[in-house]
Amino acid sequence: MSPKQMKLMLNTVYRQVFNQAFSGGVLVSILRIVVLGSFAIATPVPAADNAAMEAEIQTRAAALEKKVIAWREDIHQHPELGQQELRTSSLVAEHLRSLGLEVRTNVALTGVVGLLRTGRPGPTVGLRADMDALPVKETEGLSFASKARQAYLGEEVDVMHACGHDAHTAMLMGTAEILAAMKEQLRGTVMFIFQPAEEGPSLFEPSGTNRWGARLMLEEGLFKWTKPDAIFAVHVMPGNLGEISYRPGPALAASDTLTITVVGKQGHGGMPWNTIDPITTSALLISGLQTVVSRNTDLTTSPAVVTIGTINGGTRANIVPESVRMTGTIRTYDVRVREQVQRDIKLTAEKIAESAGAKATVSIVKNYDPVVNDAKLTTRMLPVLQRAAGGHVAEGKLSGASEDFSEFAKVVPGLYVYLGITPPGQDPAKAAPNHNPLFFVDEEALVVGTRTLSCLAADFLMSEP
Numbered sequence: 001m002s003p004k005q006m007k008l009m010l011n012t013v014y015r016q017v018f019n020q021a022f023s024g025g026v027l028v029s030i031l032r033i034v035v036l037g038s039f040a041i042a043t044p045v046p047a048a049d050n051a052a053m054e055a056e057i058q059t060r061a062a063a064l065e066k067k068v069i070a071w072r073e074d075i076h077q078h079p080e081l082g083q084q085e086l087r088t089s090s091l092v093a094e095h096l097r098s099l100g101l102e103v104r105t106n107v108a109l110t111g112v113v114g115l116l117r118t119g120r121p122g123p124t125v126g127l128r129a130d131m132d133a134l135p136v137k138e139t140e141g142l143s144f145a146s147k148a149r150q151a152y153l154g155e156e157v158d159v160m161h162a163c164g165h166d167a168h169t170a171m172l173m174g175t176a177e178i179l180a181a182m183k184e185q186l187r188g189t190v191m192f193i194f195q196p197a198e199e200g201p202s203l204f205e206p207s208g209t210n211r212w213g214a215r216l217m218l219e220e221g222l223f224k225w226t227k228p229d230a231i232f233a234v235h236v237m238p239g240n241l242g243e244i245s246y247r248p249g250p251a252l253a254a255s256d257t258l259t260i261t262v263v264g265k266q267g268h269g270g271m272p273w274n275t276i277d278p279i280t281t282s283a284l285l286i287s288g289l290q291t292v293v294s295r296n297t298d299l300t301t302s303p304a305v306v307t308i309g310t311i312n313g314g315t316r317a318n319i320v321p322e323s324v325r326m327t328g329t330i331r332t333y334d335v336r337v338r339e340q341v342q343r344d345i346k347l348t349a350e351k352i353a354e355s356a357g358a359k360a361t362v363s364i365v366k367n368y369d370p371v372v373n374d375a376k377l378t379t380r381m382l383p384v385l386q387r388a389a390g391g392h393v394a395e396g397k398l399s400g401a402s403e404d405f406s407e408f409a410k411v412v413p414g415l416y417v418y419l420g421i422t423p424p425g426q427d428p429a430k431a432a433p434n435h436n437p438l439f440f441v442d443e444e445a446l447v448v449g450t451r452t453l454s455c456l457a458a459d460f461l462m463s464e465p
Helices: 003-022 026-037 050-077 086-098 165-181 213-219 278-294 335-355 375-388 405-409 443-462
Strands: 102-107 111-117 124-130 149-152 155-158 189-195 230-240 244-246 249-252 254-263 304-313 323-332 359-368 371-373 393-395 414-422
Touching: 050 086, 050 165, 050 443, 086 102, 086 111, 086 165, 086 189, 111 165, 124 165, 124 405, 124 443, 165 189, 165 230, 165 443, 189 213, 213 405, 230 405, 230 443, 244 375, 254 278, 254 304, 254 335, 278 304, 278 323, 278 335, 304 335, 323 335, 335 359, 371 375, 371 405, 371 414, 375 393, 375 414, 375 443, 405 414, 414 443
Parallel strands: 124 189, 124 230, 230 414, 244 393
Antiparallel strands: 102 111, 111 189, 149 155, 244 414, 249 371, 254 323, 254 359, 304 323
16 A cells, blocks of 8 residues: 555544544544654645634725725726736736735736745635726716727727726735735635636637637646636626625536628619619528527527627618628527537528528637536535625526636636625616626625635635535
8 A cells, every 4th residue: 555545544534533533623633643744745734714714804805995996996997908908917917926926927918827825735726807898988977987998909999897807806906915915824826817808809800710818828828837726706797786696507608709791782772673682681681590599499408599789781872782791699508509509590591591592601700618617616615605795695597698717617627606796775687787888886895706706715725625
């Protein structure tokens, strides 16, 4: 029997015996150290009292609340699009360095990664926040409202943190400060991942072959540097203030971008019989696409959504144009449903166009896979979520949104949860949603998010699976 096997066997035996006799008292830890020390094998630091540790996290999070809010407001006032988060990443990197962390910058262009090594054997946990904003013009009202403009696909646009990534970044900065201050009480390693371009690239159109965000971070060797044993993320959304919602298994949808070009025959609008009209063909096509889900998809297996978001064609009222281009999104949660929906879209578009004498070319770019929360990890961490949120926890519904957190969760077990940020007295169902210019974050929720990230990391490091 090898020393390692002997260690595991004795550890199990002594634990069972003394747990029964002394209810897991101090004698167990002492005997374990003495016995296993005889094999000259490094022994992890005994697990800390999680209740005391969480109480300290709560105290530290409360003390940092104003600082986290100040970071959030500063980042909100200076939003940056994906791949252009230069100011934000500089702010993050400077803060992580001030805490004594190992810091890497320019990961996937503008990403920042910090490592907190405790110097004691233990697992590695990843915490992720996204940093990018959206090409949305913010309405007036906030003292720290954005007036920023940046280039988006070559065109200058207004920019706003309309999805709450400013809050995510600030909460993870606060979490880093809390855990760095508690370093001597922890074991293992914490990996703080500040990710760029979650909302997509701003410097180029997705083609299916180019990379950005989480996928690019991984391709550049993020998890080869240090691979976490689990990874967590918190996302703000309309919901009861400070409530954490979670969902085991599929939680967010896969996202694919659909482009259809319908080519007909240009001619005079007053003599359409001499043309092949791509506009009327497109109308038939859009109607036909609705049957891909309503008549062809088994919704008892998994939901699906096909939405056309843009349609462009024509130059003036009396000309039947040569072509029409439309774009849309496909959302699914199951691999087989995803493949079936894509096949049906292609077939439906091509055949409807053919029936009108036109031709449809269909392009589908796969963007993000579904976010799937690891069931075992979710069950294990649910009590932590309950304590961190003061019992305000609910199982969430499937979301039609998509997230490239899925890239991380395909490599290591992941848990992605939502944090409610709707002010008291307001119906979350009527609050402006993410990606809306009226999207509003009640900053009282930020302390809950900071506490949740800190507790998830600390409990994962210190609790045996």
